[in-house]
Amino acid sequence: MLLEDVRDGAPCDVMIQVGEDSLDSCVAPVAILRCHPHHQLPNLRHDRGPARTAPSVAVVLPRDQLPMRSRSTKPTTPKRRRVGVRPCSTRTATARSASGPSPRNRSIRRRTTGSSSDVTGDAIHPIVGSLWCSGIGARDTKLVRIELGANPPQTCKAEVYVPPPDKMPLPGFGGAWRSTATGWSGRTGAALIGS
Amino acid sequence: MAIDSNGLVWQNWRGAHRILSFDRRKCKVRNGPDATGQQCPEGWAVYRKPGPTFHGGADYSSTDMLYMTETDRDGLGKDVVLAGDVNAHSFFVVMPQGGQMTTLTLRVPYPLGLAARAGSGRIDDPNARWKGRGFWSSYSMYTPWHQEGGKGTKPKVVKFQVRPTPLAK
Numbered sequence: 001m002l003l004e005d006v007r008d009g010a011p012c013d014v015m016i017q018v019g020e021d022s023l024d025s026c027v028a029p030v031a032i033l034r035c036h037p038h039h040q041l042p043n044l045r046h047d048r049g050p051a052r053t054a055p056s057v058a059v060v061l062p063r064d065q066l067p068m069r070s071r072s073t074k075p076t077t078p079k080r081r082r083v084g085v086r087p088c089s090t091r092t093a094t095a096r097s098a099s100g101p102s103p104r105n106r107s108i109r110r111r112t113t114g115s116s117s118d119v120t121g122d123a124i125h126p127i128v129g130s131l132w133c134s135g136i137g138a139r140d141t142k143l144v145r146i147e148l149g150a151n152p153p154q155t156c157k158a159e160v161y162v163p164p165p166d167k168m169p170l171p172g173f174g175g176a177w178r179s180t181a182t183g184w185s186g187r188t189g190a191a192l193i194g195s
Numbered sequence: 196m197a198i199d200s201n202g203l204v205w206q207n208w209r210g211a212h213r214i215l216s217f218d219r220r221k222c223k224v225r226n227g228p229d230a231t232g233q234q235c236p237e238g239w240a241v242y243r244k245p246g247p248t249f250h251g252g253a254d255y256s257s258t259d260m261l262y263m264t265e266t267d268r269d270g271l272g273k274d275v276v277l278a279g280d281v282n283a284h285s286f287f288v289v290m291p292q293g294g295q296m297t298t299l300t301l302r303v304p305y306p307l308g309l310a311a312r313a314g315s316g317r318i319d320d321p322n323a324r325w326k327g328r329g330f331w332s333s334y335s336m337y338t339p340w341h342q343e344g345g346k347g348t349k350p351k352v353v354k355f356q357v358r359p360t361p362l363a364k
Contacts, residue, residue, distance in 0.1 A: 121196030121197075121206065121263070121264065122196060123196050123197055123198045123204070124198070125198050125202055125204075126198060126200060126202070127202050128202070132196060132198060132204055133196075134196045134206050134208075141208050142232060143204060143206065143217060145219065157226070159219075159225055159226055159230065160230070160231070160232045161217060161219075161222075161232060161234075161235055161238065162232035162233055163215055163217075163239050163241075164233060164236040164239065167215065167236075167239050167241045168208070168211065168213070168215060168239075168241070
């Protein structure tokens, strides 16, 4: 699809820009009227089928999606901005639960502004559809369970679980610290150990 | 992070030579003022990976690094948990066997340099039993010239197949 676009139309962005006209993006966005997931229009054209099992498509981030052909191949520069769309979310995670095609489990929108924790992994519970995230980084071994409720994000509930020190003494993230405050770490892919 | 078909959450945190499972159903306290993270020690189980540690370092200072945690359904079996062991040319596996979870190391002895980040199971022939299914991964290091073969060496794809018994045909 990308090769066709190169010949027939203007270059487009791989990532959807918030507030950008959908005609300019490789991945056609779903219209968002206001600032909450339940105001999102149903995408019946692409999502009318039953939900697939969670492990195969747990969470799809925008960078992981294959590019789709733009709805128009006409050059549309300069880029136009849609009036009245509030840039409330810059990243979208789409989740489908094996528990059924629950609309509230299909789309989870996250704000990136003000984020202070790193997430190294996330998964959808295959039975109840809750979202689980894991912390990463020094001394961040949290598991966070998010239950969306009937009217997210107002009804979202989170639970935090941390392994007890006797079962997980490590501060986390690939390093060991000596009492001399020298950090030692064997890094991914390199046959080296740095300190 | 991965969640198996029973709802157990599996995770390793890089640098620890262990994989942890968490079963929320065992928790007596899940929320409230006392639920600050350490409220459910009974929900955790630890599976420790054998391997060397740094000389003079703490017990947890493993020289290896487990990478992504995954559950396999198609390749090695249902609810088999795997993590690529980056500096040990192997996968560390936690798998159900005889009603208990047992650990296993899938090592690629040669060519040296397997640094597996992830993998996927696939069934090619459902009627061929263990011969028709496998778990696929790759040499995923940033610096392939450090693999056996040196400069010019390219990444490789690896397929694991496990016999249910040593004499299985």
